[in-house]
Amino acid sequence: MRTIAASLALSLPLLVSGCSNGVSHLSSIESAAPGSYRLGPGDDLRLAVFGFDQMANVYTVADNGTISLPLLGTIKADQRTPAELEAAISSQLLSRELATKPSVSVQVVKYRPIYILGEVQKPGQYPYVPGMTVTTAVAIAGGYTFRASTKAAAVTRSGTDVERRASMVTRIMPGDTIRVPEAWF
Numbered sequence: 001m002r003t004i005a006a007s008l009a010l011s012l013p014l015l016v017s018g019c020s021n022g023v024s025h026l027s028s029i030e031s032a033a034p035g036s037y038r039l040g041p042g043d044d045l046r047l048a049v050f051g052f053d054q055m056a057n058v059y060t061v062a063d064n065g066t067i068s069l070p071l072l073g074t075i076k077a078d079q080r081t082p083a084e085l086e087a088a089i090s091s092q093l094l095s096r097e098l099a100t101k102p103s104v105s106v107q108v109v110k111y112r113p114i115y116i117l118g119e120v121q122k123p124g125q126y127p128y129v130p131g132m133t134v135t136t137a138v139a140i141a142g143g144y145t146f147r148a149s150t151k152a153a154a155v156t157r158s159g160t161d162v163e164r165r166a167s168m169v170t171r172i173m174p175g176d177t178i179r180v181p182e183a184w185f
Contacts, residue, residue, distance in 0.1 A: 023154045023165045023181050037108070039077045039085065040158060040175060041065055044110035049089070050103035058109055071098060082106040112158065112174035116141045119148030119180045128174040135168045137178050149183040 039045070041063050049055045052071070059067040065078025072092045077085050086104040093102040111128040114137055121142030129136070134153050144150055155166040158175025172178065 023152050038079045038081060040112055042112040043108055046107045046109045048105045082108060114172060115177040117179045119145045119182050121145060132172050134166050134170050134172060134178060137172060138180060147182045149181045154179040
């Protein structure tokens with residue numbers, strides 16, 4: 001009798017751990033901070049430079065992370081904020097003596113899409129909307145399947161290969177891949 005009780009006491013933690021979802025072993029991801037957005041390939045940017053009408057246009061960040069501008073050529077946009085890109089363009093205009101006080105505006109017109117996989121009704125690629133959370137991404141994908149774990153999901157940030165655990169209120173970023181696991185119990 002004593003050995004049966006000891007065996008049950010030792011196996012209980014293993015049984016309880018089996019009741020979790022498929023992401024409980026992952027480390028937590030940090031929620032995206034508002035205003036921390038970094039540009040990346042696939043973003044569409046509206047550029048305006050006062051006094052340079054030929055530069056006013058919508059540009060797509062290329063796969064190599066650059067945009068090509070008239071008068072300036074190729075400029076790195078990848079991993080810069082829109083404000084940092086504005087400063088880089090202003091710096092190029094000053095260094096080439098094309099403007100003495102450049103006024104540059106960069107706005108994101110269209111963000112990279114997000115991807116949602118796993119136990120949702122319609123997995124796939126969806127447009128990113130600022131302020132999006134895991135819950136809103138699941139809603140856009142038609143909601144959960146009957147097997148879905150509704151407590152947490154796995155998120156892989158764009159540019160990394162590391163999957164991390166996210167709560168349902170975690171803010172996501174453009175390019176993120178969200179995986180909703182199956183509930184085990």
